[in-house]
Amino acid sequence: MILKALYDYYHRCGNLPQKGLELKEIGYLIVIEPNGSFLRIESRMLDKKHAQQFLVPQTVLRSGRKYVGNYLWDNCEYVTGYSNKNQDKAVLCNKAFIKRVEELKSKIPQSILVSAVFNFYNKYPSAHDVLKDDAMWKEMSSSTKNVSFLLQGAVSIAAMDDDVIRLSKDNTESSDVRSCLVTGIKGKIARVHAKVPLQGNAFSSLVSFKDGKGYDSYGKEQGANAPISEETVFAYTTALNHLLASDSRNKFTLGDRTFLFWASKNDEACQQAEYNFYSLFGFDEQKDDPNKNIEQVRKVFKAIYKGTVKTTYEDTFYVLGLALNASRIAVTYWAEIPLRKFAGAICKHFDDMDIIGTHAKKKPYASLLSIISSVTLDGKVSDAVPNLADTVIKSVFEGLPYPHTLFLSCIRRIRAESENKKWDEAIKRGWFLTRAAIIKAYLNRTDKNYKTTKEMNKDNTNPGYLCGRLFAVLERIQEISNRENDYFTNLRSNYMNTASTTPSVVFPTILNLSVHHSDKLDRKDGILFEKDKQEIIGKLVDFPNQLSLQDQGRFFIGYYHQRQNFFAKSEENNNE
Numbered sequence: 001m002i003l004k005a006l007y008d009y010y011h012r013c014g015n016l017p018q019k020g021l022e023l024k025e026i027g028y029l030i031v032i033e034p035n036g037s038f039l040r041i042e043s044r045m046l047d048k049k050h051a052q053q054f055l056v057p058q059t060v061l062r063s064g065r066k067y068v069g070n071y072l073w074d075n076c077e078y079v080t081g082y083s084n085k086n087q088d089k090a091v092l093c094n095k096a097f098i099k100r101v102e103e104l105k106s107k108i109p110q111s112i113l114v115s116a117v118f119n120f121y122n123k124y125p126s127a128h129d130v131l132k133d134d135a136m137w138k139e140m141s142s143s144t145k146n147v148s149f150l151l152q153g154a155v156s157i158a159a160m161d162d163d164v165i166r167l168s169k170d171n172t173e174s175s176d177v178r179s180c181l182v183t184g185i186k187g188k189i190a191r192v193h194a195k196v197p198l199q200g201n202a203f204s205s206l207v208s209f210k211d212g213k214g215y216d217s218y219g220k221e222q223g224a225n226a227p228i229s230e231e232t233v234f235a236y237t238t239a240l241n242h243l244l245a246s247d248s249r250n251k252f253t254l255g256d257r258t259f260l261f262w263a264s265k266n267d268e269a270c271q272q273a274e275y276n277f278y279s280l281f282g283f284d285e286q287k288d289d290p291n292k293n294i295e296q297v298r299k300v301f302k303a304i305y306k307g308t309v310k311t312t313y314e315d316t317f318y319v320l321g322l323a324l325n326a327s328r329i330a331v332t333y334w335a336e337i338p339l340r341k342f343a344g345a346i347c348k349h350f351d352d353m354d355i356i357g358t359h360a361k362k363k364p365y366a367s368l369l370s371i372i373s374s375v376t377l378d379g380k381v382s383d384a385v386p387n388l389a390d391t392v393i394k395s396v397f398e399g400l401p402y403p404h405t406l407f408l409s410c411i412r413r414i415r416a417e418s419e420n421k422k423w424d425e426a427i428k429r430g431w432f433l434t435r436a437a438i439i440k441a442y443l444n445r446t447d448k449n450y451k452t453t454k455e456m457n458k459d460n461t462n463p464g465y466l467c468g469r470l471f472a473v474l475e476r477i478q479e480i481s482n483r484e485n486d487y488f489t490n491l492r493s494n495y496m497n498t499a500s501t502t503p504s505v506v507f508p509t510i511l512n513l514s515v516h517h518s519d520k521l522d523r524k525d526g527i528l529f530e531k532d533k534q535e536i537i538g539k540l541v542d543f544p545n546q547l548s549l550q551d552q553g554r555f556f557i558g559y560y561h562q563r564q565n566f567f568a569k570s571e572e573n574n575n576e
Contacts, residue, residue, distance in 0.1 A: 002334055003182045003207070003228070005318050006236035009243075009262050016242055019234050020169035022058040023241070026073060026157065027051035027145025028136065033152055034112060036119025041136035042150065050246055051145045056159040057168035058234070061192050067092050069100035071168045072117060073148040073159040082128035082141055094127070108163040117149050117158055180229035182236075187229030191222050194237040196244060198258055198324055206240065207233075208328040249278040254372055254389035255382050257323050257332060264316040269309045269339060273317060276300045280346070282367025294367055298350050304343035315339035319397055321390060333390050335397050345399040352441035356455045356564050357433045368392065374434040375409035385409060401445040402438070407553060410435045410442075414556055418496045436560040439553040447550065456561035458535070463544045464551030467503045468558025470536045471496065474514045476566055477529050481520035500555040504543040 029042040044052040057071035077083045081094030105118040124130045149158035176189040195203040209222040243250045243260045263270030279293035303309040321333025373379040391403040426432045440452045475491045498506045
């Protein structure tokens with residue numbers, strides 16, 4: 001189903017390269033005269049990482065044959081015969097490239113561009129000897145970008161020559177004509193499948209076959225084991241290349257995982273879902289209003305789910321998770337979900353993650369990037385627990401309970417950062433807000449009988465929740481009573497971790513301390529905080545000896561809600 005979905009996406013787009021062609025980044029051009037004389041090296045780099053794209057003959061398959069040249073374009077080793085790592089290998093690569101040029105010269109002698117490149121190699125058998133004196137040589141020879149040729153005064157590069165493209169399309173080795181497993185249409189069966197760049201310059205195949213009889217069956221070798229036509233292979237690999245492009249809004253990367261997503265059709269609902277979905281991950285936040293794009297995602301999927309934007313039964317949304325393997329690309333996640341059902345799952349995610357927040361930056365708590373980064377050390381997504389991204393994404397996209405590892409990671413990070421400086425940093429960067437939202441969402445999906453609300457709920461009598469609220473009250477009393485002292489020992493850094501696990505051990509002590517702190521308050525504050533304390537304590541039968549893991553999560557929600565309630569009151573008073 002994955003290959004068929006990618007095949008259909010290729011035909012849905014309508015503007016992707018035709019069979020035998022491929023958009024490739026060509027970073028450098030060797031400018032030559034018709035007689036092959038070298039003139040200069042031109043850079044076509046757009047910035048340090050990206051180069052201009054050209055529609056050139058598709059990358060040749062090098063599996064099973066070590067050195068094969070592309071059609072008048074290739075990497076620096078093949079084109080120039082130079083490498084700063086393995087010069088012997090570079091010489092062999094260059095020989096293969098020159099062999100391709102000679103083949104083209106013999107088959108299309110009328111091509112002026114091919115003749116010019118042929119003359120270049122006749123004049124300079126060791127190409128790098130003449131190129132090394134050019135000002136651009138050092139940059140080109142150390143780059144991983146591809147190289148081609150440009151005839152002086154010409155508009156198109158050599159690899160875009162019409163005769164070269166025609167010849168490359170006709171150059172197929174397959175004589176095995178059978179029905180394709182993906183489309184059912186008869187065609188030439190591909191022996192091997194093209195590679196695609198998953199992350200950076202790491203090329204690998206989604207479908208691959210090992211050489212050797214030990215991996216063959218019924219006398220069938222490589223692609224003959226699972227017959228897929230060359231046309232289908234070209235279509236799905238071209239679709240993958242398009243989805244994986246550096247400027248693509250149809251992909252996102254979390255750690256070592258790359259996720260691709262696309263819709264099945266070109267109607268309004270599919271287009272809006274596909275375009276806005278990228279913002280859900282938090283990669284395009286606006287500095288002045290980080291919530292803006294996330295809010296747009298919410299509106300779009302809510303409209304699709306409620307039927308304001310019309311959908312059909314055929315409208316489908318696809319999500320494909322990929323990771324690099326030693327020998328090929330591994331599929332880590334695949335979802336094929338009706339668009340309206342998918343929109344409902346996204347809306348449910350927003351509702352479950354919705355929590356009150358007064359953080360100045362208003363960081364979008366529902367973005368998947370912020371969810372993963374908030375539970376790692378220093379917010380590094382690469383440090384996330386293995387497979388965490390996969391399980392979180394599955395929970396969001398399919399409406400399943402959030403992973404237990406995400407909940408545990410939240411609790412661990414809160415405890416690890418209870419010390420003042422780390423805590424202030426977590427508040428400043430919006431991590432604590434996101435962690436509170438995660439805990440709330442996890443609890444609501446795992447315990448259907450117990451609803452954790454968006455805002456503080458005074459009717460909530462759960463012991464963990466009440467202990468969290470009470471701890472926040474006692475901490476606030478201490479903060480106000482020590483306004484003139486910047487160096488007081490905070491209750492949170494000393495007692496929070498114990499209070500959230502074994503309340504009966506620590507609360508008698510901190511309640512006694514709060515009596516001394518309350519003595520320093522003015523009369524109005526003293527009365528207000530005493531009311532808060534009595535309201536909470538009156539609902540507690542006794543301080544629990546130990547809180548379960550879920551009630552420990554409710555402790556932090558109660559603490560967070562009570563703190564937000566204090567700050568909300570302060571804002572109201574300031575507005576008055």
